[in-house]
Amino acid sequence: MIVDTLLIRMGGESGIDNAISAGDVLTRSVARSGYHVHTFRTYPAEIKGGPVMFQLRAGVRRVPSLGDKMDVLLAFNEEAWDLHHKALRPDGILIYDPGEHDAPAGFQGTAYGIPLDRMARDLNLRKGKNLVALGALTALVGLDFPMLQATVKDMYGKKRPQFIESNRMALLAGYQWVKDNISEELPLRLAPPDTTHKPELVMSGNRAIVAGALAAGCRYFAGYPITPASDILEEMARRLPEVGGATLQTEDEIAAIASVVGASIAGVKAMTATSGPGFSLMQEMLGLATMAEVPLVVVNSMRAGPSTGMPTKMEQADLNIALYGGHGEAPRITLAARSVEDCFYQAMQAFYLSETFQMPVILLTDQSLSHRTETLPMPNPDLVPVVERLRPAADEAEDYQRYRLTESGISPMGIPGFDATPFTATGLEHDESGAPNYTPDMHTAQLDKRGQKFEIAAEALCGLEPPLGCISYGVPEEDAEVGVLAWGSTAGAVREAVEEMAAEGYPVAALVPAVINPLPSDRILDFARGLKAVIAPEVNRTGQFAAWVKAHTELHLISLNKYGGLPFTPQEIRAKVMEFLVAEPVKPAPESESVEEVAHG
Amino acid sequence: MAKKSGTRSEAAPKAKPKLLPKEYKSHVKPTWCPGCGDFGVLASLYQAMSKLELDPANTVVVSGIGCSSRLPFFVRTYGFQTAHGRVLPVATGVKIANPDLTVIAVGGDGDGFSIGGGHMAHAVRRNPDITYVVMDNEVYGLTKGQTSPTSPLGFQTKSTPYGSSDAPINPMAWALASGVSFAARGFSGEPKHVTDLIVEGIQHPGFAFIQTMSPCPTFYNTFDLWRPRIEQLPEGHDPTDRTQAMAQAFRGDAIPVGVFYRELRPTLESHTRVTDHPLREGARDYDVRALLEIYR
Numbered sequence: 090m091i092v093d094t095l096l097i098r099m100g101g102e103s104g105i106d107n108a109i110s111a112g113d114v115l116t117r118s119v120a121r122s123g124y125h126v127h128t129f130r131t132y133p134a135e136i137k138g139g140p141v142m143f144q145l146r147a148g149v150r151r152v153p154s155l156g157d158k159m160d161v162l163l164a165f166n167e168e169a170w171d172l173h174h175k176a177l178r179p180d181g182i183l184i185y186d187p188g189e190h191d192a193p194a195g196f197q198g199t200a201y202g203i204p205l206d207r208m209a210r211d212l213n214l215r216k217g218k219n220l221v222a223l224g225a226l227t228a229l230v231g232l233d234f235p236m237l238q239a240t241v242k243d244m245y246g247k248k249r250p251q252f253i254e255s256n257r258m259a260l261l262a263g264y265q266w267v268k269d270n271i272s273e274e275l276p277l278r279l280a281p282p283d284t285t286h287k288p289e290l291v292m293s294g295n296r297a298i299v300a301g302a303l304a305a306g307c308r309y310f311a312g313y314p315i316t317p318a319s320d321i322l323e324e325m326a327r328r329l330p331e332v333g334g335a336t337l338q339t340e341d342e343i344a345a346i347a348s349v350v351g352a353s354i355a356g357v358k359a360m361t362a363t364s365g366p367g368f369s370l371m372q373e374m375l376g377l378a379t380m381a382e383v384p385l386v387v388v389n390s391m392r393a394g395p396s397t398g399m400p401t402k403m404e405q406a407d408l409n410i411a412l413y414g415g416h417g418e419a420p421r422i423t424l425a426a427r428s429v430e431d432c433f434y435q436a437m438q439a440f441y442l443s444e445t446f447q448m449p450v451i452l453l454t455d456q457s458l459s460h461r462t463e464t465l466p467m468p469n470p471d472l473v474p475v476v477e478r479l480r481p482a483a484d485e486a487e488d489y490q491r492y493r494l495t496e497s498g499i500s501p502m503g504i505p506g507f508d509a510t511p512f513t514a515t516g517l518e519h520d521e522s523g524a525p526n527y528t529p530d531m532h533t534a535q536l537d538k539r540g541q542k543f544e545i546a547a548e549a550l551c552g553l554e555p556p557l558g559c560i561s562y563g564v565p566e567e568d569a570e571v572g573v574l575a576w577g578s579t580a581g582a583v584r585e586a587v588e589e590m591a592a593e594g595y596p597v598a599a600l601v602p603a604v605i606n607p608l609p610s611d612r613i614l615d616f617a618r619g620l621k622a623v624i625a626p627e628v629n630r631t632g633q634f635a636a637w638v639k640a641h642t643e644l645h646l647i648s649l650n651k652y653g654g655l656p657f658t659p660q661e662i663r664a665k666v667m668e669f670l671v672a673e674p675v676k677p678a679p680e681s682e683s684v685e686e687v688a689h690g
Numbered sequence: 691m692a693k694k695s696g697t698r699s700e701a702a703p704k705a706k707p708k709l710l711p712k713e714y715k716s717h718v719k720p721t722w723c724p725g726c727g728d729f730g731v732l733a734s735l736y737q738a739m740s741k742l743e744l745d746p747a748n749t750v751v752v753s754g755i756g757c758s759s760r761l762p763f764f765v766r767t768y769g770f771q772t773a774h775g776r777v778l779p780v781a782t783g784v785k786i787a788n789p790d791l792t793v794i795a796v797g798g799d800g801d802g803f804s805i806g807g808g809h810m811a812h813a814v815r816r817n818p819d820i821t822y823v824v825m826d827n828e829v830y831g832l833t834k835g836q837t838s839p840t841s842p843l844g845f846q847t848k849s850t851p852y853g854s855s856d857a858p859i860n861p862m863a864w865a866l867a868s869g870v871s872f873a874a875r876g877f878s879g880e881p882k883h884v885t886d887l888i889v890e891g892i893q894h895p896g897f898a899f900i901q902t903m904s905p906c907p908t909f910y911n912t913f914d915l916w917r918p919r920i921e922q923l924p925e926g927h928d929p930t931d932r933t934q935a936m937a938q939a940f941r942g943d944a945i946p947v948g949v950f951y952r953e954l955r956p957t958l959e960s961h962t963r964v965t966d967h968p969l970r971e972g973a974r975d976y977d978v979r980a981l982l983e984i985y986r
Contacts, residue, residue: 095986101826111885121986127717289986290985290986291985291986298979300981300982301978303976303981304976304978306973306976308970308972309786309787311783328981332973332976333967333969333971333972333973334969335786335969337782337786339807339812340808340812343779343808343809344782344808345779347776347779347780347783348780348782348783348786348810350783351770351780351781351784351786351787352783352786352787353787354750354770354780354783355783355784355788356788356970357787357788357968357969358970359783359787374773374774377772377776379981381770398883400808429839467982472976505748505749505750505768505784505788506747507968507970509747511746511747511749511766511767511768512768512769513716513762513768513770513771514771515762515771516755516772517771522717524717524718524763525760525763580982621877
């Protein structure tokens, strides 16, 4: 059977089977040969030991989600079979090592026992069984073997040139084993890549955030290591000096965001990145940045909480703290990235908004989006304006007032060393000059000033188009009967489910905003108009987004909650939508009819 | 107002007259109680700024929260009163962002050693070129008289009616143990000496820790208690010897003042990862596509 998408999962023991590095190699190789990819991985919180899993979904067209049932399971040990076989298609392919365990009884699909470890040891490669496995896998499902060889050489050749030859032999051993031992027709092959829709880049969500931040002019980053945000710190530490910036690993998350606030006061676009526990610690500084009107960007890569929770699992449960965290009334612009590509654009947009409105902007992502790799077209940085905060005019020095009450709420911000307009910023309520002032009139006026900025931001953001604003999927909205309203990385499963259903003729549409606060309420109300039901899937128990939307629109959404630490699959979205669809699918109109008219929603 | 010379917004810097100490005063009147030791420290700071001819537009005074942390409002430079205890990481961010700025951090013993205590050792060991002036009065003043991290053991206050159970922190020993590159102590009743220490601290290329004993006349009036115990460090004290400095920090018979320790070591901002120009200038003419190419 020739298929358009293929889902391969590799499971093994952390530190022994190297399933993750095999996955990285395979991902890059498959992407380079022109397929779209979407990866997913789980790993234990322990450094050595414990089961790890790497999953690669490859497709001829864009692969927005991690998919449902897997086609191929590569089980390095028996535990991997035990843990993952339920997610394997009944007619799927199992690759196992007979040196580890016997073929599982009762398995209906095709099982190939390949002596992975023995072949690697025969080549004197103690840790080479992952490469043997990749060679075999490539032969079994019709992937590009020369590309695999080239990719292994590129990725490991520089670091360990002495292993180039033995690595090549290991790949070849696996590949040749399949050619020599399997004579019957192979059950599953991935269709050749679509050369007209070749993906251009393959990268992770966290790397895309770094690229977007650098494109927006971020030149200072401070952070404290925390899963799953540490690789933003690591990548910034590597990249910022190359572009005249600086990175600091601080003693804790409070110091990280505090130094970011300080750097921003000194005129640098600055960012920190963390996960839930660190984000909790950052609340006081977010309040200060709101009060003192200091631009900054905070990335929160959400993991399962509360408290230390499950550091290596995803959840969408930090929306409430992003929206409401901290004391007093301190509205904060909150964005949620929807895909790896979107991580780039939203990071750029976060800086654009923080500089324009002189306030903190929170960018939410999550463990699954941070660490998965995905193929994407080359992002276009020109789609997002790169701006700097409003500065005092040259003739303003004489009677400069940092917190002047203006119509927009935005007042010029002087930069020490660049503007001759000294002022003292403060977390105290203050008058227009910045001096402490606790009078009822001034507190009211300054709260209005800070609120006014936010309201202007709301107006500016509501009508945003993709890639920065709402993205819609499925049938044209006026034709839809059931809608899905999602946020963050759940967009991927929603997109896949809804596009598939729409193609089958079901009247389903989805809307996924990127800007969560200020919420594009009018756009959401337009979307919901006339729908029988609007489903809000989110990976948390209490429906934080549904409650937020309800508070702003009075829409009663149907919550679909999942909270085990794993992202949604398209099948789960589809099943929920089906509950509200009574009508039989209507076959889509033939393409000869006016496409333009249909496309407008 | 500040002259534009010294700031980067002007193409050609013009010579500017030296500002008098009083010209560093802002329009905001100090909120401190009459007789507060912090007035002495503030006067010393004005003097030091004038002596060093600091450009108000090129100087940032950063503080946390507390009576002494009100100080930035009273100085006509750039200033930032941050959150309680966060003065040092904020000041570090300012300095990394623009090494050309003179960055002065100020605050009290509660701000620096209690709620901000977690940052103290790390700011010190990073050695940014910041001068940190702590006004130590051994009591919480702004919240009206509770025990502080430098209060004596058994200190009776409204929050410790049976006496404090906690032995006091020794800030000087703490700074020295953390690897401080400049450490000094002064007494706010001797403002000329404090001026000299602040001048020296600002000139020192690295983290300068200056503990000023600055009594609180309202909640713990130690003027008479401290004055007879204040004495200069012994003649022959070698400020390049950390062990000697540590021994002086633990003196129980007197409160020695002067420069305890001084050494030259690389600053945070001179480290290779930090360029020697303002970071905002690195944002020019950057095309991210070059970076994205590596993901092909």
